[in-house]
Amino acid sequence: MSTGRLEIRKTYKLFIGGEFPRSESGRSYEVTDSKNRFLANAAMGSRKDARDAVRAARTAYEKWSNASAYNRGQILYRIAEMMEGRKEQFVSEVMSSEGCTKPVANKIVTAAIDRWVWYAGWADKFATVAGSTNPVAGPYYNFSTPVPIGVVALVAPAKSSLLGLVSVVAPAIVVGCTAVVIASENRPLPAITLSEALATSDLPGGVINILTGNTGEITPWLASHADVNGLDLAGVTNPALAIELTQSAAGTIKRVLPRPTVEPDWFKDPGLERLNFYAEARTVWHPIGV
Amino acid sequence: MPNTMNQVATLTQVTETPNALAEFLRGLPGVDAVGADQRAASLATRSIKTESKRRAIDLAISMIDLTTLEGADTQGKVKAMCAKARHPDPLNSEVPHVAAVCVYPDLVAIASKELVGSGVAVASVATAFPSGRADLQTKLSDTRFAVSQGATEIDMVIDRGAFLSGDYLKVYSEIVATKSACGDAHLKVILETGELATYDNVRRASWLAMIAGADFIKTSTGKVTPAATLPVTLIMLEAVRDFREQTGRMVGVKAAGGIRTAKDAIKYLVLVNETCGPDWLTPQYFRLGASILLNDLLQQRQKMITGHYSGPDYVTID
DSSP: OOOOOOOOBBOOOOOTTTOOOOTTTTTTTEEEESSEEEEEEEOOOOOOHHHHHHHHHHHHHHHHHSSSSHHHHHHHHHHHHHHTTHHHHHHHHHHHHHHHHHHHHHHHHHHHHHHHHHHHTTTHHHHHHHHHOOOOOOSSEEEEEEEOOEEEEEEEEEOOTHHHHHHHHHHHHTOOEEEEOOSSSSSSHHHHHHHHHHHHHSOOOTEEEESSOOHHHHHHHHHOOTOOOEOOOTTTTOOHHHHHHHHHHHHTEEEEEEEOOOOOOSSOOOTHHHHHHHHEEEEEEETTTT | OOOHHHHHHHHHHHSHHHHHHHHHHHHOOOOOHHHHHHHHHHHHTTOHHHHHHHHHHHHHHHHHHEEEETTTHHHHHHHHHHHHHSSSSTTTSOOOSSEEEOOOOOGHHHHHHHHTTTSSSEEEESTTTTTOOOHHHHHHHHHHHHHHTSSEEEEEEEOOHHHHHHHHHHHHHHHHHHHHHHHTTTTEEOOGGGOOOOOHHHHHHHHHHHHOSSSSSOOSSSSHHHHHHHHHHHHHHHHHHHHHHHHOOOEEEEEESSSOOHHHHHHHHHHHHHHTTGGGSTTTTTEESSSSSHHHHHHHHHHHHHOOOOGGGGGGGO
């Protein structure tokens, strides 16, 4: 009799509406490390999984977008706390997924956690910076305040499997959008572990939905989906696909954040670009003296 | 099920005394609850795709009783709903109109004025809907008022208290009286299956309503949970099928409440077809009482035409 322990082989699932369902299609695919060694099985999300994820995001939208900015900030901070507790797991998965050394992986995970905290801080300050009081020729106060654009679909960066992922997801939800995220196709493990951290933070189910699978298969359905209001092409590596998605998104006048020609350095200060992308101005005229 | 000619003759006799009626209803064969649940669940797995789905969606739209039964209903809301009943999708004139709109009696006049010449019927709930807790005269005057305002279909509720305490004859005579107050209007009898406790009671109430002259039997008011479910609808469909076998008269079925998605609606259509056959697959004999269901059907329809998923921004807000 062998004395070796029975190995636990992992088959991960999707993260939709705060739950972990299998892909409706029943498919899964093998995830390998940077040297092509088997790591785990991940669910191969399908068109219908994307549809369900959009529905979950839309259901969660009303409550999340109406939550106070202060409350959203607290929840983002809580996500950072939950990641901190799983730091070792994130470090080892970033190492195997991205093929980097432990010190580098450590730096990436730390930066990813800090990014949540950074965006958490912006939650109740963004409106002050992005909003304005506008001078008008009449007896009115005129205010513009940023409001979330709705349900957004994000293609997470292909290479930076954790820091890049957090850098595109955090700004979307901190302004009040709800998100359907396509994890990096070849490096999905940190995204899957993030979904486990999200499920145990105070984030309401459906605010972030994470799909794993083939980017080229799922994204066209999200780009054309009439109930998706924004599209971030950060992780689309195929230029032809990016053009197709952009054209398809135009059919329902979605906002599109274009594909970067080279994946950016995610360690850099993110600035307000993504926060601004996920918000639109709502202007209110209020009569003076009433 | 009683099925000899001899027993057909007795169908009218069973209502002559309280005991005979109770004996008849309690003598109906018991429902196999596990079997009914499984039958309904297995039919619900049937996959309806492409061209069949397209036809099923249009059929479901044409079977809808578009309903608003809120204390907060206004004339404006009813007018908007009537416009939607005539042209469910304003951008596509090929979408069929719904079967009827269903409102409270005081709003019937508005609805019938809005729907003149449209082919959409006006249904009204009556008889102290939804509880049915009023004396018979009040219920009948409620019914006569709705008919006088232009309702062509009346949705009445049965007295569940009387039914559950075994006073079947009271329930029967109220239905008969309401039927005669309806005049030419069609009578739908709401069993409120969510309050009847057992499947056996659903079968008994179905037969009771049909013997009393109901044109339709309807699952629920929509105010009680659970409302329409597949197994309950299955039992009612079996009842109308068996009733036709015995008497030759076709009674319709209306599933109301809790049917929210196109997928759910199609499950009901499968159930109708497999239980009663295509004779019942028309708005004349099967209805879906719903409000938000229509928007989901329209979104599914749009998806089939455009090839991409639609969203709530592309249908009218109720």
